[in-house]
Amino acid sequence: MDNSPSKKVWIKFRRNKLALSGLIFILLLMLMGILGYLIMPDDSPNANHQMVQIAKEKPGAKFTFMIVEHYPQVEKVGFFERMLNGQKPNFKSIPITSYRIAGETVFATEFIGEEKATETKYSLKDLCPNCKVPSTLGTVEMLFEQHNIYQKTFLLGTDIYGRDLLSRLILGIRVSLSVGLIAVLISLFIGVSLGAIAGYFGGKTDAAISWFMNVVWSLPSLLLVIAISFALGKGFWQIFIAVGLSTWVDVARLVRGQVMALKEVEFVEAARALGFSTTRTIIKHILPNIAGPILVVASANFASAILLETGLSFLGFGAQPPMPSWGSMIKEHYGYIIMDAAYLAVLPGLAIMLTVYAFNVLAIGLRDAFDVKGQNVSV
Template sequence: MINITPAQRTWKIFKRTKPAVAGLVIIIMAAFAAVLGYLIMPDDSANANHMNLALSLKKPGTTFTLLLVPKEDKAEAVNILHKMLFGKPFRYQEVPIKNHLFKGDSIIVDEYLSDEDKPERKAYALAQIAASKIPENQFVKQHITTRTFWLGTDIYGRDMLSRLILGARVSLAVGLMAVLISLLIGVTVGALAGYYGGWIDSALSWLMNILWSLPALLLVIALSFALGKGLWQIFIAVGLSMWVEAARLVRGQVISLKQAEYIEAAKALGYTNRRIISRHILPNMIGPVLVIASSNFASAILLEAGLSFLGFGAQPPVPTWGGMIREHYGYIVMDAAYLAVLPGLAIMLIVYAFNLVTTGLRDAFDIKSQNIRL
């Protein structure tokens, strides 16, 4: 065995964790899109729920010309922070049109109904659309727009790209909150069981074994029934179903570390058990905890998608990837399979990215395997 420099060790770790870097890039991009949310979505209405039944089931890349007709009820203006978090009220009714012409004080449009029906000719008073009399070219610039649906539309005519982006926010939020809850409970229970041992360890281990024997999805469904349907209920239900893995890991690590000499020295110096656990034991097992946190993140996303597919997750119109598959899985055998395939690919990609990061963290914190043997 030979000693290697810190730079060589860093380069060796990097080569072994290159897939994890790729996974981390995917996660960062998804998190960036989730945080910005409505600011980068084509449909920035609340929950990306602006429906236009005439535009339902349109293929990816379809472009339409839309006449923007103001709604009767005036929408309140919102600041950029409110828009980023909650979207903004939609001020216009979008009327898909094929052609338009101006005639006196009216605009005549051929309103698109469907691919099978002929356009319907309608007349709108210019005063009904524009707040004041403006030239025709300025009217066209302000009230007639062209929109491309890059990923098509769903059965209700909603923009698929917008709902996929907002679905990333829901999935990552569920994963983050579930991991925080599971770590808070798991680290506490595992540390107590491993450090004190005796009847405390026996009782907590019995509880962990009971919950470990239950299928995670069934446990989450049972908790959802008890807590009710909703996004916050899903946070709690998924978190409460995942703490056992963290507790078992922490318990084993604590049992191993509490026999170390520096722990015996801390006890001899009269440090309290709370200080020994929080300042001397837990900081020395941050690596395994990060690995289990990353793994649980992927599991939480899968659990949330499964719950939404079964109808126990966040309720419509909140867009979730599992809910989008549930709404459109019947179209897989038709000519609109992308409606279910796109959210399925999103789930697969983000879970795969977290699994890559989990593997990379495991290799990075595997100190024994970082030495070079000759």
């Protein structure tokens, strides 16, 4: 029977059904974020295929589309390229309510909302060069419907620009999780380094680093991130650094306290007696013994980073259009909360709430599993 510490931690964590559900939810989000364009209804780059005729349509809306132009110059990208960056559309289509074919002419009634639309004439030869008769493949109507007509259902509706809301929500997962991950890695690198140095050496080194931590700690996180964003500029990559530089203090304070408690124990004294360097003593002997509390605070910081990113995107400092972000989606649609299209802002808000809640319950589950309740770990 495996009685390793990691096995015991996993058994204790697994008993917490809420934390386990949070972990499963996060793993599902990660899978959806990685697959990205492969599972999105709209696989155009940034899910930015705009069709203003069908703007603000309710969830479950179904439309018939007619292809009116083909773009033969658009190359079909490979599997991984499509998964990462999407596929440019190779045709242009319009939503229609009806169509009919009379000779060499196609008469289509375009969907333009509640307003009445007149029929528009199109050349059958231009729209469908393959619709030639006689043909063993079927009649002109059958060929035209096969090559130029398709239906699409918008499961979560469309936004104010007629873009598929589900596709943009899925792509927003990449922004939130990638910002959270990189920000946590940055905060761990800075926080663990400064906290370990302050806790191990003490004295003036500890006083100087503690003073710096207190200065950063006293600044409101959102204002600090905004200030850093002003210095680095607006953009997707700048937000990684800005959020990471604002969340390292929690890690540093935790590591400092843990290192101060561990540096006097027997195995650390033995490492010093054997002549091991300070770097090796900290990395090989101290930090592995405080991995649990660090993992807990990292999980909590992941949730904080997502909230900071969405707040910055709402204010216009985060991911820039047309890249979808949950915060920018709320910014574009919050005015519709009091109208009949509240779902436009509620759905990304729910995505933020559920993701942050999942990371919080994961952090609580890890805290209980590692048994760090009595230590300086806040969730």
